[in-house]
Amino acid sequence: MSLAVADTGAAAPLSAADQAQVLAVVERLRDLPGALLPILHAIQDALGHVPAAAVPIVAQGLNLSRAEVHGVISFYHHFRSEPPGRHVLQLCRAEACQAMGARALEHRLRERLRIGFHETTADGAVTLEPVYCLGNCACAPSAMLDGEVRGRLGADALDQWLDDCGVAR
Amino acid sequence: MNASPTPVRVYVPLDTSARAVGADAVARAIAAEAERRGLPLTVVRNGSRGMFWLEPLVEVEAPAGRIGYGPVAVADVPALFEAGFLAGGAHRLRVGAVAELAYFRNQERLCFSRIGTIDPLDLEDYRAHGGWAGLERALAMDGAAIVQAVLDSGLRGRGGAAFPAGIKWKTVLGAEAGQKYIVCNADEGDSGTFSDRMIFEGDPYRLIEGMAIAGLAVGATQGYVYLRSEYPLAFALFREAIDRARAAGWIGADVCGSGRRFELDVRMGAGAYVCGEETSLLESLEGKRGQVRFKPPLPALKGLFGRPTVINNVITLASVPDILAHGAEWYRDYGVGRSRGTLPLQLGGNIRYGGLIEKAFGLTLRELLYDYGGGSASGRPIRAVQVGGPLGAYLPESQFDTPIDYEAFAAIGAMLGHGGIVVFDDTVDMAEQARFAMEFCAIESCGKCTPCRIGSTRGVEVVARIQAAREVERNTALLRSLCDTMLNGSLCALGGLTPYPVLSALNHFPEDFRPRDHAQVA
Ligand SMILES: Cc1cc2nc3c(=O)[nH]c(=O)nc-3n(C[C@H](O)[C@H](O)[C@H](O)COP(=O)(O)O)c2cc1C
Ligand code: SF4
Ligand code: FES
Numbered sequence: 215m216s217l218a219v220a221d222t223g224a225a226a227p228l229s230a231a232d233q234a235q236v237l238a239v240v241e242r243l244r245d246l247p248g249a250l251l252p253i254l255h256a257i258q259d260a261l262g263h264v265p266a267a268a269v270p271i272v273a274q275g276l277n278l279s280r281a282e283v284h285g286v287i288s289f290y291h292h293f294r295s296e297p298p299g300r301h302v303l304q305l306c307r308a309e310a311c312q313a314m315g316a317r318a319l320e321h322r323l324r325e326r327l328r329i330g331f332h333e334t335t336a337d338g339a340v341t342l343e344p345v346y347c348l349g350n351c352a353c354a355p356s357a358m359l360d361g362e363v364r365g366r367l368g369a370d371a372l373d374q375w376l377d378d379c380g381v382a383r
Numbered sequence: 384m385n386a387s388p389t390p391v392r393v394y395v396p397l398d399t400s401a402r403a404v405g406a407d408a409v410a411r412a413i414a415a416e417a418e419r420r421g422l423p424l425t426v427v428r429n430g431s432r433g434m435f436w437l438e439p440l441v442e443v444e445a446p447a448g449r450i451g452y453g454p455v456a457v458a459d460v461p462a463l464f465e466a467g468f469l470a471g472g473a474h475r476l477r478v479g480a481v482a483e484l485a486y487f488r489n490q491e492r493l494c495f496s497r498i499g500t501i502d503p504l505d506l507e508d509y510r511a512h513g514g515w516a517g518l519e520r521a522l523a524m525d526g527a528a529i530v531q532a533v534l535d536s537g538l539r540g541r542g543g544a545a546f547p548a549g550i551k552w553k554t555v556l557g558a559e560a561g562q563k564y565i566v567c568n569a570d571e572g573d574s575g576t577f578s579d580r581m582i583f584e585g586d587p588y589r590l591i592e593g594m595a596i597a598g599l600a601v602g603a604t605q606g607y608v609y610l611r612s613e614y615p616l617a618f619a620l621f622r623e624a625i626d627r628a629r630a631a632g633w634i635g636a637d638v639c640g641s642g643r644r645f646e647l648d649v650r651m652g653a654g655a656y657v658c659g660e661e662t663s664l665l666e667s668l669e670g671k672r673g674q675v676r677f678k679p680p681l682p683a684l685k686g687l688f689g690r691p692t693v694i695n696n697v698i699t700l701a702s703v704p705d706i707l708a709h710g711a712e713w714y715r716d717y718g719v720g721r722s723r724g725t726l727p728l729q730l731g732g733n734i735r736y737g738g739l740i741e742k743a744f745g746l747t748l749r750e751l752l753y754d755y756g757g758g759s760a761s762g763r764p765i766r767a768v769q770v771g772g773p774l775g776a777y778l779p780e781s782q783f784d785t786p787i788d789y790e791a792f793a794a795i796g797a798m799l800g801h802g803g804i805v806v807f808d809d810t811v812d813m814a815e816q817a818r819f820a821m822e823f824c825a826i827e828s829c830g831k832c833t834p835c836r837i838g839s840t841r842g843v844e845v846v847a848r849i850q851a852a853r854e855v856e857r858n859t860a861l862l863r864s865l866c867d868t869m870l871n872g873s874l875c876a877l878g879g880l881t882p883y884p885v886l887s888a889l890n891h892f893p894e895d896f897r898p899r900d901h902a903q904v905a
Contacts, residue, residue, distance in 0.1 A: 247688065248650070250670030255612075255651055276670075289672040292612045292654035308574035309769055310805045312819070313732035314760070346656060346773075346823070348613050349577040351731030351805065352435035352738050353400045361615065365403030 225266035240275035310351035398431035430585020432499035433739030445471030498585035517704030529600035535711035537723030542696030558691035563603035570659035573772025575803030579697035583617035587624035593700035771800025774880035776887035813892035835878025852898035
């Protein structure tokens with residue numbers, strides 16, 4: 215086991231518990247045809263992100279190079295390499311939501327959170343991510359708040375949610 | 384002591400959009416209030432009827448039929464009980480018999496026949512409403528006869544390109560023997576579309592049945608559904624549906640005791656729009672970066688893991704059971720010209736009555752926008768609609784009489800795509816929409832070809848310069864030539880069609896690309 219940790223190069227090492235989780239995921243799913251995406255999903259579901267230190271473990275388990283695994287992680291918008299904040303706000307930026315005021319919500323969020331997309335507030339409270347359609351286009355504008363889709367989302371409801379997350383007005 | 388009365392069935396949708404506007408809390412409140420009053424009732428979580436302005440739409444199985452109330456808020460629940468809604472009583476939110484509402488009654492719901500009426504995961508409900516009839520029919524036919532039925536139905540792919548499904552199936556049937564695959568494209572990335580999602584959440588066995596029939600038709604024993612990560616609820620429900628269908632013997636090692644095999648698995652995408660493109664999707668299923676492949680070879684001959692593969696959209700596959708059950712002619716009788724059958728249209732954005740409208744091809748955009756949609760949500764004039772997702776053209780009012788028909792749309796330089804219609808009122812800034820189209824292409828480009836990867840980034844800059852009133856004429860000419868390069872030099876439709884929203888905005892709404900008249904008060 216120490217091998218996998220020593221092998222991660224510059225990446226911050228995984229805690230023993232996280233490493234055990236990653237190893238278990240790889241062990242459980244490696245024999246699926248096209249196993250890499252299911253494995254990355256399972257790691258992100260368990261740890262909130264796919265840490266750089268997990269890459270060599272996954273690569274070894276699937277007999278791929280680290281560059282290949284890294285290339286796949288970086289290709290897909292869904293996978294994060296950094297841990298998210300305590301809350302994740304995914305705002306829909308696509309056309310149907312634009313038609314119902316999503317751009318104004320985006321401005322409001324940038325102002326209040328003082329961050330851009332793919333960033334986390336300094337206190338670690340909220341990560342802001344873009345999403346392009348949640349299939350809720352008839353009840354726009356939409357966002358996914360900690361994994362739950364919310365529709366007909368006004369600025370007030372969004373502000374309320376941020377208040378509940380402990381974000382200062 | 385009296386025997387306890389049979390519990391009334393109350394339907395509260397579990398659909399993502401219904402939940403997004405509070406359906407879960409309403410379902411809990413109804414159950415709690417019933418308990419408090421000692422009234423026996425069963426809360427059934429159905430799919431949505433697709434009349435989203437009414438969500439959460441609560442339906443009660445009353446003596447007079449299914450009576451609807453909506454949109455219901457938690458605060459309305461006690462008053463609904465007071466009004467005797469369990470027997471269909473009068474209340475401000477009562478909309479009457481749901482199936483009789485004009486919006487619903489005037490549709491031709493084939494693919495969506497069960498959605499909103501049944502319990503999506505209940506196998507008995509599915510069977511009682513005509514489920515598995517197509518599969519049973521197919522089990523008595525040989526592969527070539529199934530393929531012929533799909534050919535004769537005139538069914539064209541509903542994912543965007545509208546390629547005849549039967550021709551694709553025929554190629555796979557005739558391909559070299561050995562492992563073949565059925566892949567369902569459930570990436571549904573187009574803004575303004577949610578029909579695939581509604582199938583997963585409202586009638587998932589329909590897709591399973593369609594895929595099993597496809598497997599029997601071409602001799603494929605393994606199916607995969609590639610479902611986007613933005614639809615976690617659809618994913619969870621579909622997983623459960625696969626397990627239940629397998630346990631009941633509808634799929635698996637011995638389909639309905641026929642001795643034939645069809646295994647099914649669902650995989651989650653990872654937030655890449657381009658993975659809706661079929662070859663990119665196959666790369667992704669194989670566990671790689673979702674880069675588009677060169678064609679040929681066609682996926683029908685060398686698809687998933689290099690094997691012959693049918694890849695179809697959810698709605699294409701979900702249309703197949705009825706074609707088998709009722710016959711190719713029955714399906715063909717709907718529609719116009721070379722657009723046969725029905726299309727589930729999806730009205731979203733700035734529209735008063737947004738929702739799912741399944742109709743035979745041939746009605747006009749105007750009928751959809753005004754007769755169904757009731758005009759804009761804001762009450763302001765509708766200025767532009769984008770049909771067919773982010774790669775579709777923006778259409779001005781003068782084109783609203785175009786019939787919903789693949790060829791009629793192609794004739795005006797537009798496309799129906801997956802049937803999404805996004806509505807904008809007169810506050811829209813079309814230069815900003817054009818800039819976004821380029822930005823979206825830049826974000827989602829798979830990076831394989833230069834016109835798309837670099838062209839879109841340059842496109843964002845050029846539109847921004849026009850918006851800033853810098854050398855407008857020169858930059859407009861530059862934008863057109865950039866679009867030309869992308870149109871002609873891109874490997875797939877992401878780079879190749881992004882010029883459509885851009886150029887249609889420029890051509891139909893040129894005033895938005897001219898320097899603003901600063902004297903004018905906004
Ligand atoms: C950029 C891009 C995105 C696409 N997205 C989807 C999608 O989300 N769903 C889909 O069914 N087809 C999508 N397509 C079309 C597919 O490439 C392909 O035509 C379709 O899966 C074939 O199935 P059908 O014949 O049943 O429509 C997309 C195409 C492109 C170029
Ligand atoms: S057009 Fe864009 S998305 Fe399509 S293959 Fe080329 S780079 Fe990839
Ligand atoms: S565009 Fe935002 S949910 Fe579809």
